[in-house]
Amino acid sequence: MKMVIVDDEMLVRAGIKSAIKWEKEGYTIVGEAEDGFSALKVIEETKPDIVLLDVNMPGMNGIDLIKLLREKEISCSIIILSCHEEFEFVKDALKNGARDYLLKHKADPDHILQIVNDAKNSLLNDRRKKGNIEKLQKNAEIGKYYLKNKFLIQLLKGEKLEAWEIEKKVKELNIKISEKNLSCIVFQVDNLDNVKKRYDTDDNDLLQFSIINITTELLSQSKECEFLLYDDNMYIIITSNSNEVSRKNIHDKNIMIINRIYDALQHYLNIYTSFGIGECKAADYSNIALAFSKAKSSLGLKFINFHQHIFSQLDLCNQNDLVNTHEILKKFEIDIQQNIKEKEFVTVVTKIDELVKWIKSIRYNDYYKIILIFEKIIECIAKECNINFTEYTSLTGKCNNIDELRNIVVDAINKINMPEENEVVSNYVVREAITFIKQNYNKDIGLELIAEHIGYSESYLSRVFNKEMNMSILNYLNTVRINKAKELLMDYKLKNYEIADKVGFNTAIHFNIVFKKITGKTPTEYRNNFGNGKVCEGD
Template identity: 25%
Template structure:
């Protein structure tokens, strides 16, 4: 069974995570819990887990530090981040270290959590025989050979001289010059075993010529990798080999599509001359595949090709103004919002950074998921919408698809707000009437929005749109207007402030002067002189 550790500083949350899953039933072994990253590392020292479930914000050592340290210790551990919406800025740092799943605590249901765990377990099961198994058995069965090759992808072969006996047992003593092909399928419906079977069957039939295939083996994500041997010569002969390989890979893509309707993208590494170069070649091929974001899927992408070369990327960071996006949504500025998103994706296209695209996409998604609860009273509908968002985004392969998806998603939100706008305008009228009657009482944004059954953020934006000034500006203006009437009598300024809901005399005088240009005393004198 695969081993799991939970890291969360709040006991009640740890208890909830532990209790919502029947760990043994789904084939996982919960080996420990920790309240912070430091405690988690102590547990990891006692026994390396396969899956790490961690919060982001924790005392002593937070989730970001923990993930960075775990990645230094082992690149193999699968990581699930648990976070709150407001912690997303921290989560962005963790994403850079590579995580398997990102789950939001407030939206996490037992079934969703279990599905995320099962997805990771399936990935681990696909390559269950770890490289350490090879020290116990030198049999040349395909599973053991694949496991050994997987180890080369992940840890490299710095100690390859110590592994000559294993290479010999697997018939790999002499390395033929080769290229590594990384084959990625655009599907989340097929399991790892089904995806591998589909690719292997096509390779064995009329995909790449079998006589030139050196080895075929999956990585931990279940994607197939192929070592394709070439001639010993380099130079022009090597360039010709790449063109032949590109042609054969393109044929494989077409065959997979004709047979299954699935779109495959194939990344090809640089030339490999010895086993010690396999890990670097794998990184090259994987990074080439990631460029499908910018070049399009269903194609062959060769490391170092002209298609991957870009001019000097623009300087400066790409950032999203959440407040600006929210303001445009609340103002129903669909055109301006579309232009904002298009400009954002133009910058991403110029950068050609797949990791940055993931981070920006998640940040836009967080904004959507924050705004929808503000404008919908159906909590279940919002929850289902959030799930659908994650599912749809996971299926997008190119930057253009992502751009169109976000434009449509934000436009759908704006259209929904326009539809409910007329009905909610009466709520603003009700709020202004309440303020005019009860201005002398304590009235907060939270209390007044609850009174009219609207979310705080939505109410604040709708109020300003309808009234022309913010809730606080309106409340303060009403109070000062009432105070001006009271100052015509004999009450002291401090007493007048208390009667209109501003209890602090100094603050009352400050606000009064800011709005009228006069202090309460000066205003009283002026009024009396006028009426003499």
């Protein structure tokens, strides 16, 4: 406990200081003063718990100082020091908030210590009570916060609530949104698993906590707005616009909110986020569920267009076209599976690229349907080629976008196309062709030259190679060349056109086309993703 002694008589101050071993009793005398003005300065600087205060001093007396401390809301326990004839001052001091008093001429060490200890115990008790009250208030606030979130989640899920029940909870929980022009903004952190790797295991909640704090602060001035965490990586903002009639103005306002949050999270947390917007005209709290559904559907477009960060219901595929859309998807699926059965894997990759391009063009956002189609393609490859592709099907659900999904299928096809180094090829003609390709891939060779070298006709070589390797001989040649190119791309000193020449391509353009078809990435993209991060000039 910190203590200050204020008295205009130096001997009184010295006597109180020396009468008791204060440190042993748990007190520290942090200052002393001889008048009210200097006492105020000492008290403001040291913030004592207890002040022994002379009631009658020149300049500012003790009563005036007590009043001034109360005005300044400086909290400390005051014990008045007085003489017998100053008792009227004492009563006035007690009336203004002093804790107790000591008569100077009767004060012995034990009595002084008893009065000070009583003040300390009373002070501690007051602080405990205050702490309990604050704890109760905090718990009440937390309870109200969770009740509010629970109610908002009920509205978001479209749970059936009576109108009177909604009205009652809106008032009780101080819900700030009205029923007019409701909007729902849903956002999530991009590549959350990679972002979490920046944090220790014990600090995984820190990211979520920081996002909530920053977003709450940015929305604090919005009069018609509620914000909540819906699940591990889904944050929801619900807004209303009681005084706005223009749909464009409402949409522009939502975009402004999004951009402020996007910029702040990118600036302070170095994370990127994606946002989906759902808007409703109808004036009814039940439409929150509809706005939420639209916002989630809008955000689903991130899977097919990962370069954007804002998506709205205006970007969605026309619901009237869905029947036709499902028919086209089914046809793609059937055609690709037929190509797989015929071992036409180059055509399979081409068809998959066409499928991806078409899905993007119509803004189709059924994530689970897209995943299912690609998993069926992988399963068909596994069945027709008698290979276990469990490792690939387990990756499909972890894809962040449709391009990653496409690359998983292409990698699976490449695994078929390229046998392991130690894999035995039974057909002698095919073994000879493979040996020649591996020794001469960097030269201008093709089916005609390979057939001539091993002494068989082009048609015969093509037929037996397809049967043995489940792929055409030219596709195998290109795969060997691209695998070698991948190694050379790790050397950032080499330019793309130099690598193209080293692996047997006549032009860098042809090299880029084949590389993208086999790997799903351009040579430069592959180098940036898997190399040392340095991009060679002149690519």
